[in-house]
């Protein structure tokens with residue numbers, strides 16, 4: 001199904017620079033199981049694969065539209081590392097919103113939206129998930145503050161040089177369905193990590209990025225994120241499926257066997273060496289054998 | 295409660311999970327399983343501190359590069375020419391020690 | 395900091411000139427950072443190239459640095475170096491299956507400036523030293539692996555390195571290879587012969603977390619003081635040794651294993667560590683420690699006799715890349731030798747650049763410096779130590795013999811009278827299978843090697 005994310009995309013002629021958001025977080029933070037205290041080490045901090053994918057998409061988008069990328073992060077001075085990576089890979093400007101402590105989604109979103117306004121960006125790209133697996137709400141909140149269209153959680157993203165400012169993509173829906181989206185600037189898009197592999201920065205980029213200027217700005221101040229009322233705060237209760245049990249007249253032993261699969265015959269384990277295509281065929285054949293594939 | 299004097303047991307998986315590996319997209323070490331079929335020493339199998347060389351029933355070797363310390367032991371102890379192709383992983387990837 | 399809206403121009407476009415340096419130092423370990431620091435201080439444009447995401451990320455060792463070599467280069471280093479504990483206790487342990495003989499030395503003087511040795515974590519120490527080179531003006535480039543040499547100068551003179559980045563050629567008038575024990579650059583330059591596994595040992599270690607107070611109790615240390623235990627006789631059939639060091643709130647315990655023996659033994663490194671930790675003399679010291687990092691790395695154990703040619707046209711080799719680690723039994727010192735050789739390489743490269751002659755002849759001041767200093771003098775004097783220490787008698791027979799003799803000495807055999815020490819020793823030597831002739835020969839060799 002194809003759903004315009006908003007009123008029909010009137011091609012925006014000048015989308016301005018593309019803003020790529022990058023979060024700097026410890027990939028291996030230690031959490032004390034007793035106290036819940038989090039200890040993190042800046043040396044293992046990095047941008048998440050999703051943020052890297054977003055940067056790569058932003059770079060491709062900027063090339064297609066003849067514009068440039070501005071990288072932004074909200075964090076302490078150490079977080080400039082993820083901006084230098086972006087500069088090395090091809091971003092033209094980098095802005096850090098100074099925030100000594102990790103903030104909540106609303107204040108981070110307000111800060112990013114502030115930078116989008118400052119640099120005149122009408123296309124914003126984010127990763128859909130940080131290392132910390134936080135609320136995941138930042139991209140939506142940025143869109144709310146900017147009053148921009150949303151194309152969130154994309155598993156595929158495409159841009160057309162003929163239509164600067166327009167992005168198309170696919171995202172997952174429940175039940176294994178997909179939705180095709182099309183959005184014109186101003187928009188906020190977020191992508192999964194698998195969407196693109198960040199290019200290897202060229203040596204010249206790395207040499208230059210070490211000394212490039214990173215603009216530092218103060219946080220945007222109070223957060224104009226609209227307030228909302230949650231519709232439900234109870235636990236999620238997925239609907240149950242009715243599964244036929246074993247015949248109640250069977251002996252207990254038989255019923256336990258059927259329920260647990262304890263004595264069911266299991267295919268022997270096999271280790272196979274094969275070329276990828278052949279391996280895929282063999283996997284499918286095995287799944288079909290087990291009745292898991294039709 | 296475990297008495298303070300007991301050694302804290304760790305499985306090999308848990309042991310390797312203490313180490314930060316930034317896995318590169320491409321393997322930096324490849325092992326030619328066919329070359330290994332004629333090898334009688336199997337020196338790599340026990341010498342590799344990360345236990346990455348798995349002998350297979352057919353005489354070959356299954357190798358995983360992801361949790362490699364990049365130490366160099368395997369290419370030094372292996373004396374079958376061409377069995378191991380060894381280089382460093384792409385810069386920024388591979389093992390990253392933090393407390394050693 | 396500026397408010398939103400105010401812009402500063404940024405320029406990250408690197409021209410090809412940006413990739414031209416006076417010197418490229420490959421490897422931000424102690425050797426490389428020392429070389430880059432010296433070169434940068436003398437006003438040269440230096441690039442310090444490191445393949446890890448931060449200096450020290452690829453480097454592990456036992457655990458004690460001897461930084462007095464920094465006295466001149468970084469006066470007052472002890473005020474700021476990232477030290478875990480100052481070593482005031484050094485012990486050598488000889489183990490048999492159920493005996494232990496320890497020679498234990500303590501010095502309060504080692505706990506005060508200018509100190510002697512300190513436990514430190516390499517990701518901290520190497521990053522600190524690399525930051526000194528950056529402060530002096532070197533450009534540190536991380537996450538970038540040197541993949542080969544550019545040898546397009548006259549007569550195959552090295553003119554830089556290739557890297558694994560697009561557009562990745564780094565040009566320099568001189569290359570200092572400090573790329574560690576596997577040094578592919580020195581091998582590519584033809585400075586090494588075919589690598590022989592007998593020249594290498596594998597070190598594997600566990601870092602075990604324990605509260606600082608527990609460590610101080612168990613090792614009888616004052617706050618901030620540390621202990622260094624070298625252990626022999628703990629590696630079964632494999633020639634090698636073990637170590638146990640105290641960090642601030644962790645212990646480093648590990649083994650060092652001779653590669654050919656490890657390859658033949660069919661025992662895994664972590665099993666040997668487990669055996670060492672279970673020894674009755676070691677178990678109470680490490681009990682309850684939680685594994686927080688496991689690691690492994692090679693040591694160029696062969697010393698003087700495995701060293702490569704140290705200079706080529708446009709190129710110098712320093713540190714482990716030149717096999718300058720001193721691994722001779724009670725000594726396991728590499729960081730100080732790496733810093734010492736790195737400094738000498740930096741000075742010689744700077745001189746050669748200033749004279750405009752980076753040929754092999756122009757760089758020959760390097761080897762002269764090393765011969766005049768501790769680096770090659772210690773190595774030459776101890777050149778036979780690795781061979782002696784990895785021999786079967788030293789590895790297995792002597793620890794057993796020494797423990798047996800001392801056990802006899804301290805076992806009270808009443809109502810029998812105490813036997814004379816001379817008789818005790820003769821009896822034990824006779825039953826140990828060690829020939830007096832060998833004992834005499836080994837003692838003589840030891841005297842000549844260490845004396």
Ligand SMILES: Cc1cc2nc3c(=O)[nH]c(=O)nc-3n(C[C@H](O)[C@H](O)[C@H](O)COP(=O)(O)OP(=O)(O)OC[C@H]3O[C@@H](n4cnc5c(N)ncnc54)[C@H](O)[C@@H]3O)c2cc1C
Pocket residue numbers: 382420421422423424425426443444445446449450451452453454455456457458459460538539540541572573574575596597598650691692693712713714715718719726727728729730732
């Ligand atoms: C188990 C063990 C215990 C030890 N115990 C001690 C001890 O207690 N005390 C002591 O003083 N010494 C000890 N040593 C020795 C000491 O660690 C080494 O001698 C010392 O680290 C050598 O320093 P280096 O700078 O020459 O090399 P390294 O420290 O190995 O540094 C080499 C650097 O080069 C980088 N590099 C390599 N190849 C490339 C490339 N192609 N491109 C870019 N970068 C590259 C690496 O990432 C690394 O950072 C021990 C060693 C081991 C393995």
Ligand code: SF4
Pocket residue numbers: 325329330331333334335336337338339347355371372373374377378
């Ligand atoms: S890698 Fe080398 S040592 Fe290991 S099995 Fe193959 S041939 Fe033998």
Ligand code: SF4
Pocket residue numbers: 323341342343344345346361362363364365366367368369
């Ligand atoms: S380099 Fe070391 S850790 Fe990696 S596979 Fe070889 S032996 Fe194992």
